[in-house]
Amino acid sequence: MASPRSLTVTVATSLLTFCASANGAVSFSEDFSSNTAGPNLGLKGGSSANIDFSAGNARFTGTNPLGAERAYIGTSTNFNLAQDFTVEVQVTVPSAGGGNGVALFGFGSGTPGDSSAGGGPSYYEPSAGPAAYVALIPDDFGNPGSNSKISYADFNAANTGGTAATFYASGGNDVILGSGTHRVRMSYNASTTTLTFSYQEDSIGSFINLGPSINIGDNGFNSTTGQIFMGGAGGVTYDNVNVTVIPEPSHLAMLAFVSAGTLLRRTRRS
Secondary structure, three states: OOOHHHHHHHHHHHHHHHHHHOOOOOOEEEOOOOOOOOOOEEEEEOOHHHEEOOOOOEEEOOOOHHHOOOEEEEEOOOOOOOOOEEEEEEEEEOOOOHHHHOEEEEEEOOOOOOHHHOOOOOOOOOOOOOEEEEEEOOOOOOOOOOOOOEEEEEEOOOOOOOEEEEOEOOOOOEOOOOOEEEEEEEEEEOOOOEEEEEEEHHHOOOOEEOOOOEEOOOOOOOOOOOEEEEEEOOOEEEEEEEEEEOOOHHHHHHHHHHHHHHHHHHHHHO
């Protein structure tokens, strides 16, 4: 017979999953060890022929971003923007490849844009709005007038009025990330409707915040565009994806109440 504690943990876990799934995307981890995108991720844009899962990761193999060979995977379930969430992913940016080796990670539909989408050429970046994302840039490809190797973009639903800018560390210095295997985090704060990106260079040490946070409350996200995505071409590789969705306070209160009741009933029967 199950102990009161184990039964309570089982009920609590089930309720936590129910509360999240009833209101949007759920927490999950994906290491691509099945040599597929897994149950929670799928093709968002581009061609599946340009994604290779055979090595237990997601490697984007397209060779020409201007020829629509960038591809994207992401969640199929939309996130509830009344809930906080955090997404962490390991990203390998190739040592060479120029603009073809840029890694793109963010929030939106993951649909590639082009010069006809408004706002200028996007080279099949995921700018079919609304979208908010970061671009991790190889060592052999620099932003004009900057040494930075990471930048961000913020587009509204019409793909107009968006901004694209360089991230700067405290003191106004360029963030030099560049090629290598890094860990990148995207955190959403429901009370301020902001996304904050941070990074762990070479997957070592503490996460360092990138700034400024991006306000997505005015982007026009809706029931079909509030998803996470990641992609690129030229050997960009992703692995060890972790998504954590934090239930709304009302759901946490219900979870605590039902769990306590379950424990009390089991204790009385013992």
